[in-house]
Amino acid sequence: MFIVLLGPPGAGKGTQAQRLAESTGLLHISTGDMFRENVAAGTELGKLAKTYMDRGDLVPDEVTIKMLLERISRPEASAGAMFDGFPRNVVQAEALDAALAGKDAKIDHALLISVPDEELITRLGGRWICRKCGRLFHERNDPPKQAGVCDECGGELYQREDDRPEVVRNRLEKQKPPAALIDHFRTSGVLTEIDGLQSLDAVTAALEAAIR
Ligand code: AMP
Numbered sequence: 001m002f003i004v005l006l007g008p009p010g011a012g013k014g015t016q017a018q019r020l021a022e023s024t025g026l027l028h029i030s031t032g033d034m035f036r037e038n039v040a041a042g043t044e045l046g047k048l049a050k051t052y053m054d055r056g057d058l059v060p061d062e063v064t065i066k067m068l069l070e071r072i073s074r075p076e077a078s079a080g081a082m083f084d085g086f087p088r089n090v091v092q093a094e095a096l097d098a099a100l101a102g103k104d105a106k107i108d109h110a111l112l113i114s115v116p117d118e119e120l121i122t123r124l125g126g127r128w129i130c131r132k133c134g135r136l137f138h139e140r141n142d143p144p145k146q147a148g149v150c151d152e153c154g155g156e157l158y159q160r161e162d163d164r165p166e167v168v169r170n171r172l173e174k175q176k177p178p179a180a181l182i183d184h185f186r187t188s189g190v191l192t193e194i195d196g197l198q199s200l201d202a203v204t205a206a207l208e209a210a211i212r
Contacts, residue, residue, distance in 0.1 A: 007113035110185035
């Protein structure tokens, strides 16, 4: 099964993807995480991606698509995957469709988590990530037991550079799923829209119901 999670930055894609990966056993593929890993490792790809990420802009399609296609060509992705943060536009969606068609597969579900802008701005400002295991927390919605410390592994929590308010506004403007992308999945009959204002557990339950 191949699933795409769609939604604006801050809709909860990352958190929900981690939960769904656990409950379904599907491989979680996040292009944002892949870029952040490359930045942390100081690779050429990471250096290039960082110049876009720090401003809240999208990394060019050519670079992003190449990285994603390499990832899904690996054996561990042959049975299925859940894409979080990819595709961000129709060009990326078509590249993914073509790659899956080559494996006799297709996107089975596109799950769109919708959240209004004002709420996204509050959410992105309160987000914390574990430096060691990548677990996501939120000051208000999903706080760690002890401030600054990961519940899972005891790692240090940090805030993303691109979660700063000035950058957040640009990310929302540039990175909301475009209408054409949503239509792409609606036309192929795989789209389910989910109200992202519900509690984390209710959103997880709705996502699980949609793919069952
Ligand atoms: P995310 O963790 O999904 O919010 O991604 C963090 C940053 O990585 C984004 O702000 C973009 O700069 C970049 N990025 C992630 N996924 C993509 C994508 N599919 N296309 C272009 N840029 C991306």
